[in-house]
Amino acid sequence: DGRTLRVLGIETSCDETAAALVERAPDGSGAIVSNVVMSQIEEHAAFGGVVPELAARAHVAVLDTLVAEALSQGNVALGDVDAIAATAGPGLIGGLIVGLMTGKALARAADKPLYAINHLEGHALTARLTDGVAFPYLMLLVSGGHTQLVLAKGVGKYRRWGTTIDDALGEAFDKTAKLLGLGYPGGPAVEAAARTGDPRRFAFPRPLRGNPGLDFSFSGLKTAVRQAAEALVPLADQDVADIVASFQAAIVDTLKERLSRAAARFRDECEAADPTLVVAGGVAANGAIRAMLTDFCAGEGFRFVAPQPALCTDNAAMIAWAGAERAALGLPPAEMTVAARSRWP
Ligand code: KG4
Numbered sequence: 001d002g003r004t005l006r007v008l009g010i011e012t013s014c015d016e017t018a019a020a021l022v023e024r025a026p027d028g029s030g031a032i033v034s035n036v037v038m039s040q041i042e043e044h045a046a047f048g049g050v051v052p053e054l055a056a057r058a059h060v061a062v063l064d065t066l067v068a069e070a071l072s073q074g075n076v077a078l079g080d081v082d083a084i085a086a087t088a089g090p091g092l093i094g095g096l097i098v099g100l101m102t103g104k105a106l107a108r109a110a111d112k113p114l115y116a117i118n119h120l121e122g123h124a125l126t127a128r129l130t131d132g133v134a135f136p137y138l139m140l141l142v143s144g145g146h147t148q149l150v151l152a153k154g155v156g157k158y159r160r161w162g163t164t165i166d167d168a169l170g171e172a173f174d175k176t177a178k179l180l181g182l183g184y185p186g187g188p189a190v191e192a193a194a195r196t197g198d199p200r201r202f203a204f205p206r207p208l209r210g211n212p213g214l215d216f217s218f219s220g221l222k223t224a225v226r227q228a229a230e231a232l233v234p235l236a237d238q239d240v241a242d243i244v245a246s247f248q249a250a251i252v253d254t255l256k257e258r259l260s261r262a263a264a265r266f267r268d269e270c271e272a273a274d275p276t277l278v279v280a281g282g283v284a285a286n287g288a289i290r291a292m293l294t295d296f297c298a299g300e301g302f303r304f305v306a307p308q309p310a311l312c313t314d315n316a317a318m319i320a321w322a323g324a325e326r327a328a329l330g331l332p333p334a335e336m337t338v339a340a341r342s343r344w345p
């Protein structure tokens, strides 16, 4: 309606507690006013993965402070925001309840509309906040919890073209790292170790290669890595480097093959003057994967959009932005009875 919208966002679906303020101008452009994130990685590291109960308690401990910080960094009072947006799912239910309840309380106290946001929609719409990408576009979401190829047709209009039938890609990195004693979170550790490895030493499987669909599978690859490691015990550093380099090469190949199919389908089914591939999720920080995506898009004539790593991983700016996009379209806010959902495809 010709006005700049200012939205406060809250994200608590996994092991990041986050609050942010974003603005959406009438022309559809976005700006991040403040974006604060507190990672719980250290609290979970000793357990080699996220412990849901610890995560929920940590969100309770810091969320109020983060919301106050996001508002004060933006020099904005709660009464001056147009809407509040909180992640309602999918994710770890305890954390989701903490964030959604906080969002409800703030909305009720300040008499503002509340948007209950799907976390995946937050990831999907980030490229419109950062790069003004127009619909339709193709998105590859690769995180610790998700591995999806999505056609984004509009706000609230998504088609999931492919997903993982077993492990998420980030999970495959994390499990490989754990198996080889590389620590948690595994992605960055695997990437670092792979730099000095020989990617041709092990011929790991390329799961679902040649399969006509767009789904992914990573558990067979994980098994192959375990078998290779077990056959070499005790592992020398070079063995570990060669295993993870070969593992990463298998992943790069697999993603590339699926993306070729997805790009062909996008061309067939969508009329886009400027075909675009958007990447999101923590695994998108991986240098080898990014290099492949850059090459791939250049070869296919796709524009490649990769938001900066801090906006690819979990954050509240993406949740605030999804709320702003919904508010700008006049989509109805949530009822105060809205419930958090651990599963929400
Ligand atoms: O998006 P994200 O921060 O959290 C969610 O899962 O929602 O993604 C975290 C995942 C972890 O599995 C982590 O190991 C992986 O992203 N990751 C990486 C890299 N950095 C983070 N995987 C591969 N290479 C990296 N450099």
Ligand code: ZN
Residues within 6 Å of the ligand: 119, 123, 143, 281, 313, 314
């Ligand atoms: Zn996420």
